[in-house]
Amino acid sequence: MTERLSLRRPDDWHLHLRDGAMLQGILPETARHFARAIIMPNLVPPVVTGAQAAAYRDRILAALPEGMRFEPLMTLYLTEDTDAADVAAAHASGLVKAVKLYPAGATTNSHSGVRDFTRVQGVLERMAEIGLPLCIHGEVTTPEVDIFDREAVFIDTVLDPLRRRIPGLRVVMEHITTREGVAYARAGGDDLGATITAHHLVINRNHILVGGIKPHYYCLPVAKREEHRLALRGAATSGEGRFFLGTDSAPHVDALKEHACGCAGCFTATNTMSLLAEVFEQDGAMDRLEAFASLNGPAFYRLPANEDRITLTRGAPVAYPAKIITGAGPVTVFDPGFALHWHVTA
Ligand SMILES: NC(=O)N[C@@H](CC(=O)O)C(=O)O
Ligand SMILES: [Zn+2]
Numbered sequence: 001m002t003e004r005l006s007l008r009r010p011d012d013w014h015l016h017l018r019d020g021a022m023l024q025g026i027l028p029e030t031a032r033h034f035a036r037a038i039i040m041p042n043l044v045p046p047v048v049t050g051a052q053a054a055a056y057r058d059r060i061l062a063a064l065p066e067g068m069r070f071e072p073l074m075t076l077y078l079t080e081d082t083d084a085a086d087v088a089a090a091h092a093s094g095l096v097k098a099v100k101l102y103p104a105g106a107t108t109n110s111h112s113g114v115r116d117f118t119r120v121q122g123v124l125e126r127m128a129e130i131g132l133p134l135c136i137h138g139e140v141t142t143p144e145v146d147i148f149d150r151e152a153v154f155i156d157t158v159l160d161p162l163r164r165r166i167p168g169l170r171v172v173m174e175h176i177t178t179r180e181g182v183a184y185a186r187a188g189g190d191d192l193g194a195t196i197t198a199h200h201l202v203i204n205r206n207h208i209l210v211g212g213i214k215p216h217y218y219c220l221p222v223a224k225r226e227e228h229r230l231a232l233r234g235a236a237t238s239g240e241g242r243f244f245l246g247t248d249s250a251p252h253v254d255a256l257k258e259h260a261c262g263c264a265g266c267f268t269a270t271n272t273m274s275l276l277a278e279v280f281e282q283d284g285a286m287d288r289l290e291a292f293a294s295l296n297g298p299a300f301y302r303l304p305a306n307e308d309r310i311t312l313t314r315g316a317p318v319a320y321p322a323k324i325i326t327g328a329g330p331v332t333v334f335d336p337g338f339a340l341h342w343h344v345t346a
């Protein structure tokens with residue numbers, strides 16, 4: 001059995017860092033292992049303009065502890081009023097690496113998202129011209145559609161028509177959770193990628209609901225049936241270039257998770273690499289972990305892979321803190337419910 005694994009330093013292609021005391025408290029959890037991350041713009045108010053993204057980037061770098069290195073890759077939150085020229089300038093300057101599409105009301109802080117897609121056609125056409133990727137939270141918000149079907153319905157009724165309307169638009173299907181998502185990503189060309197979280201490789205919907213409701217397993221898109229989890233595992237461990245890690249690590253203080261109307265989001269930044277190593281080992285795919293965590297993402301985003309490396313070591317079960325204590329309050333670390341034997345040692 002492999003006891004050590006060296007891989008290029010990983011990146012996180014979908015991360016929520018928040019702001020203020022929360023940012024300060026949780027940034028080291030990502031920066032400890034990851035070189036770069038695509039930073040989600042769903043702050044309140046959202047990061048819409050290039051100037052707002054530059055200011056947010058400065059706040060992230062200011063929150064980075066002395067001696068830690070980390071490169072935030074900024075995104076813009078697409079609204080119906082987004083200015084195509086501002087987006088193009090923010091991309092040309094190197095500041096912005098993607099634009100994020102939230103259907104209005106789909107998830108945490110998405111009320112400024114898109115309702116009428118005809119209003120963003122011009123921006124999306126410009127993005128296709130300049131090769132700037134669109135990251136999509138792919139769920140419909142139609143009240144009649146069952147929450148477990150919202151991703152599959154989105155693919156058929158929104159995503160596929162959108163990609164046909166704007167040929168050449170580079171799209172990342174964010175945090176896919178279904179076999180339909182896996183199949184659609186596989187059917188695309190090299191203009192289509194998909195991120196997969198660590199937690200969706202580990203939990204299915206029973207983990208949320210059986211034996212009592214577990215708010216720390218509730219995120220959006222919500223975990224689906226076991227067959228979907230297995231499809232995601234097959235995709236992540238396949239080594240195929242279109243699938244890469246986006247943790248969607250999404251901290252909320254415990255008071256807002258353990259609540260009558262609990263917030264969506266799993267906080268995985270602390271133990272993502274241990275979770276992934278355990279999953280890839282279970283599936284006999286340790287030799288493909290580097291592709292998923294460190295190579296496929298940069299290739300899609302047309303960035304070089306990191307030059308430095310990390311070492312994962314297998315040993316006695318690793319003890320992670322149950323919570324990260326931040327100035328905003330405690331944040332519970334995702335608990336997979338099984339022992340994690342691999343940890344980053346260098
Ligand atoms: N994933 C989540 O459940 N929550 C995210 C938003 C998102 O990525 O949809 C958040 O910002 O909390
Ligand atoms: Zn999302």
Ligand SMILES: [Zn+2]
Nearest residue numbers: 016040248250
């Ligand atoms: Zn997210």
